[in-house]
Amino acid sequence: MNSNKRRYGDRVKDLRATIEESHVILLVTSARNGDRAAFGRLADSFWGDIFRMVYYRTFSRMDAEDLTQEIFIRAFAKLPKLKETEKFKPWLYSIAVNRVLDFLRKKRLLSILGFSKAADTSHELEETETNSPSALDAITKKEFWTEVYRFSESLSAMERQVFVLRFMDELNISEIAEVLEKDESSIKTHLYRSIAKFRRKPGLLRILRDGI
Numbered sequence: 001m002n003s004n005k006r007r008y009g010d011r012v013k014d015l016r017a018t019i020e021e022s023h024v025i026l027l028v029t030s031a032r033n034g035d036r037a038a039f040g041r042l043a044d045s046f047w048g049d050i051f052r053m054v055y056y057r058t059f060s061r062m063d064a065e066d067l068t069q070e071i072f073i074r075a076f077a078k079l080p081k082l083k084e085t086e087k088f089k090p091w092l093y094s095i096a097v098n099r100v101l102d103f104l105r106k107k108r109l110l111s112i113l114g115f116s117k118a119a120d121t122s123h124e125l126e127e128t129e130t131n132s133p134s135a136l137d138a139i140t141k142k143e144f145w146t147e148v149y150r151f152s153e154s155l156s157a158m159e160r161q162v163f164v165l166r167f168m169d170e171l172n173i174s175e176i177a178e179v180l181e182k183d184e185s186s187i188k189t190h191l192y193r194s195i196a197k198f199r200r201k202p203g204l205l206r207i208l209r210d211g212i
Helices: 002-032 036-058 061-081 085-112 133-153 157-167 173-180 184-198 202-209
Strands: none
Touching: 002 036, 002 061, 002 085, 036 061, 036 085, 061 085, 085 157, 085 173, 133 157, 157 173, 157 184, 173 184
16 A cells, blocks of 8 residues: 555656646746746746755855856856757756856955955854754754865865765756766766765764754
8 A cells, every 4th residue: 555655656746747847848948039037937946946056055145146146147148049948957057056166266266365255164144042942953054064064175076066966956867967067977976986975974974863
């Protein structure tokens, strides 16, 4: 009985995903032909995902908001050149990844030249009373993100990109390959290496076991 329910649930989930994908393709087709309203609906659908993706890399809400807006402006301008409408999601993420990399490179350069402070690697958490449950959750999350940042520094550039795209942005292997313009076997290799390194980080595993 339980196995039948799981199979039914999987079929329903797959059907919903197919319907959503078809809807996105229709919107992309209309937006590519200059329909701003269709692109607005696409932006509404993907804004939250792209914002989180940018925030994971900048740790600044203000920068994430500005960059997300820029990314969608760029996407609208470049959309007529997108030939495969079914690949809109990885195409959008590739624009986002490149924009964030440009931003971080510029920020590091300005820091080296003494024109800006070094990037803050902690989350922007509001100050609260530390005896409240929400405050304790915030402290735990801050500890987690500090550990994540330290862990990411131990990865190669490609391992870091693949790990974040897979587990924070929740892209699948084929989508990551599209975003980074690499073959899937290469993506899997870098992913396995990053996972092996992750498992050797007791601090991160402890926080995850405690239920962040």
